[in-house]
Amino acid sequence: MSTSSPATIEDVARIAQVSIATVSRAIHMPEKVANSTRLKVNQAIAITGYTTNAMARSLRLGRSNMILVVAPDIGDPNFSNILIGLENEARSHGYGILIGHTHNDPQRGLEYLKFLNSNQAAGLILFTGILPFGHQTMTARLPPSVGVFEPVYKGGIPYVGVDDIEGARKAVDLLIAEGHRKIAFIGDSRTRLAYSRRRQGYDEGLDAAGVPVGERIILEGDGTIESGRLALEQLFMRDTLPSAFMCVNDQTAIGVMIGLSARGYDIPGDFSVTGFDDVPQATFMTPSLTTVRQPRTAIGKSAMALLLELLAGNEPADTEILLRPDLIVRNSVSAPARQFLRR
Amino acid sequence: MSTSSPATIEDVARIAQVSIATVSRAIHMPEKVANSTRLKVNQAIAITGYTTNAMARSLRLGRSNMILVVAPDIGDPNFSNILIGLENEARSHGYGILIGHTHNDPQRGLEYLKFLNSNQAAGLILFTGILPFGHQTMTARLPPSVGVFEPVYKGGIPYVGVDDIEGARKAVDLLIAEGHRKIAFIGDSRTRLAYSRRRQGYDEGLDAAGVPVGERIILEGDGTIESGRLALEQLFMRDTLPSAFMCVNDQTAIGVMIGLSARGYDIPGDFSVTGFDDVPQATFMTPSLTTVRQPRTAIGKSAMALLLELLAGNEPADTEILLRPDLIVRNSVSAPARQFLRR
DNA sequence: TCCAATGATGTAAACCTTTACATGGGGAGT
DNA sequence: ACTCCCCATGTAAAGGTTTACATCATTGGA
Numbered sequence: 001m002s003t004s005s006p007a008t009i010e011d012v013a014r015i016a017q018v019s020i021a022t023v024s025r026a027i028h029m030p031e032k033v034a035n036s037t038r039l040k041v042n043q044a045i046a047i048t049g050y051t052t053n054a055m056a057r058s059l060r061l062g063r064s065n066m067i068l069v070v071a072p073d074i075g076d077p078n079f080s081n082i083l084i085g086l087e088n089e090a091r092s093h094g095y096g097i098l099i100g101h102t103h104n105d106p107q108r109g110l111e112y113l114k115f116l117n118s119n120q121a122a123g124l125i126l127f128t129g130i131l132p133f134g135h136q137t138m139t140a141r142l143p144p145s146v147g148v149f150e151p152v153y154k155g156g157i158p159y160v161g162v163d164d165i166e167g168a169r170k171a172v173d174l175l176i177a178e179g180h181r182k183i184a185f186i187g188d189s190r191t192r193l194a195y196s197r198r199r200q201g202y203d204e205g206l207d208a209a210g211v212p213v214g215e216r217i218i219l220e221g222d223g224t225i226e227s228g229r230l231a232l233e234q235l236f237m238r239d240t241l242p243s244a245f246m247c248v249n250d251q252t253a254i255g256v257m258i259g260l261s262a263r264g265y266d267i268p269g270d271f272s273v274t275g276f277d278d279v280p281q282a283t284f285m286t287p288s289l290t291t292v293r294q295p296r297t298a299i300g301k302s303a304m305a306l307l308l309e310l311l312a313g314n315e316p317a318d319t320e321i322l323l324r325p326d327l328i329v330r331n332s333v334s335a336p337a338r339q340f341l342r343r
Numbered sequence: 344m345s346t347s348s349p350a351t352i353e354d355v356a357r358i359a360q361v362s363i364a365t366v367s368r369a370i371h372m373p374e375k376v377a378n379s380t381r382l383k384v385n386q387a388i389a390i391t392g393y394t395t396n397a398m399a400r401s402l403r404l405g406r407s408n409m410i411l412v413v414a415p416d417i418g419d420p421n422f423s424n425i426l427i428g429l430e431n432e433a434r435s436h437g438y439g440i441l442i443g444h445t446h447n448d449p450q451r452g453l454e455y456l457k458f459l460n461s462n463q464a465a466g467l468i469l470f471t472g473i474l475p476f477g478h479q480t481m482t483a484r485l486p487p488s489v490g491v492f493e494p495v496y497k498g499g500i501p502y503v504g505v506d507d508i509e510g511a512r513k514a515v516d517l518l519i520a521e522g523h524r525k526i527a528f529i530g531d532s533r534t535r536l537a538y539s540r541r542r543q544g545y546d547e548g549l550d551a552a553g554v555p556v557g558e559r560i561i562l563e564g565d566g567t568i569e570s571g572r573l574a575l576e577q578l579f580m581r582d583t584l585p586s587a588f589m590c591v592n593d594q595t596a597i598g599v600m601i602g603l604s605a606r607g608y609d610i611p612g613d614f615s616v617t618g619f620d621d622v623p624q625a626t627f628m629t630p631s632l633t634t635v636r637q638p639r640t641a642i643g644k645s646a647m648a649l650l651l652e653l654l655a656g657n658e659p660a661d662t663e664i665l666l667r668p669d670l671i672v673r674n675s676v677s678a679p680a681r682q683f684l685r686r
Numbered sequence: 687t688c689c690a691a692t693g694a695t696g697t698a699a700a701c702c703t704t705t706a707c708a709t710g711g712g713g714a715g716t
Numbered sequence: 717a718c719t720c721c722c723c724a725t726g727t728a729a730a731g732g733t734t735t736a737c738a739t740c741a742t743t744g745g746a
Binding site: 364 | 701
Binding site: 362363368375377 | 725
């Protein structure tokens, strides 16, 4: 019975002995169709195994029911959970999700732009602060879009994430409370807005504690394990060391911890370390990492809800939705080592 | 000039003063169109910013130019690099790639099945040995499909991966060469074909070394960090311990190493550990992990090439393409500790 | 009994492409 | 000079769906 080509709405209509219009209505506006008819149609659908041809539907409607999620690196440990939130919310509104990753290659980014321009996605979720569309970034015509996790460097794209300043503040306040004053900030960045906000939280915390600007140690980084390790190497070539490392994210913290272990130091005995994000690995490390948790699933859900609003044609209430971060205290922080205690 | 709705082929045709058929040909069969005409069309395309509407094109052609890649967990450290290989190959043949992840939720899997059934993808790459379509798994009508990384538990789906038996054999041979005889295999599994093949390599190695079956220690697992840790706990409740742990993959090895560290043991001083996959983390661990490398990008490339063959209507030469794995020797293996050396 | 209104269904156009087939012009061969 | 062929282009149908509009039947009110 099941032929080679998939059943069309016409097959269903023939079997149900109604017109194709009625079949379409029975599916999409069931209240507009008589009960008995609806029944016949449903039976016919079951018999034929019909599913609506999404290409035809999207063509007719002028919009797709898919939402594209673009990330620079799918392997990012934060990505997976955000995705769950995004997907659940999307699915419950009849949208599907597709994932694209750019590997920071503008060429790949342009492919996705083409995908968007050919109307294959109704909306866009950006898991990157920097639009990945190469030289077309500024001129690109985008569908309704929302940034997650990192504010987007282009006007008009709303953003859902965590309150970075508050999160960083919580971390630095813990270190201060433990007695640290020489606290290094690892992973500052001019191009990544989320990172500079975390830096801001760091500064505010030290301001409040009365630590003069001259005593602060700032190192740049890009949030990778490598960059954490690199920053540590640079630091060890200077004369003054901090007693604690406040890292811009967990990956950086992992890099720092690897470097410290390699040099034979004990954490937190010799140095304290904090991260940001609370990636799954943070639990498994030795010592386990004290860090700021991102409510990832909630961020995803909230971002998708916002995007659906945009798709429905509503103006968003806020251009930025910030969720509250929690400090997760584990074992990588303690009071500073003796030599830091003078004064 | 740029109106609200995107330019169609008709806009281009009007500006270029040709028919829409010519425009279509100029784009897709440029050799069939006169140079001067092609020029006019290209100019018109530049002016209008036209991109072909993929939905209309796919509808007409009866097939999409997208390939769906389904993985249970996008965060899998092996996934990212395979994807690069898949994408490069696909792109160079005019196909795009979409990623779906199921989180091992059959409900999600069914969504992707629906996606496939509505013709939105021309082909399917499976990053999972177990088809993720819930109760419809066995009856599902799939487009041309290829498994990567793990053989697929359903007839007729070809598979591209590494030679698991050979890889495992290399690892176990190294341990034997270092003098180990009591070698535990962590992560055996009946349901995951790749894992039972690795187990087979382990057995063959021990057979060759003359280690009797009675002296082998086998523990089950599902390839997660947790399962490695759990297996270790079980092992410590027994009376006999191995001198080396051969783990079914790197994640499992990480779990084992975490457990050993937590108990205060030194690796490789007290116990040797090997993994499989060579995930990025393997380099960063202390000690760095001796493991079997999967040529991930090559696997991806080769799998996509195979899928493109299928899409072109050709029968695949082989139903299984196995690439050669390399043993990467790092610092987690040494000669067995003294107490294992008697005899 | 008739009219109007309501509700259920059908008809047909439109969405944007691709491509088989038709058309027309020009060059080569005789 | 005539035919034939080929090349470049145009015409129109088809692909599967949604929906405005038309149609028809039924019901309630007068």
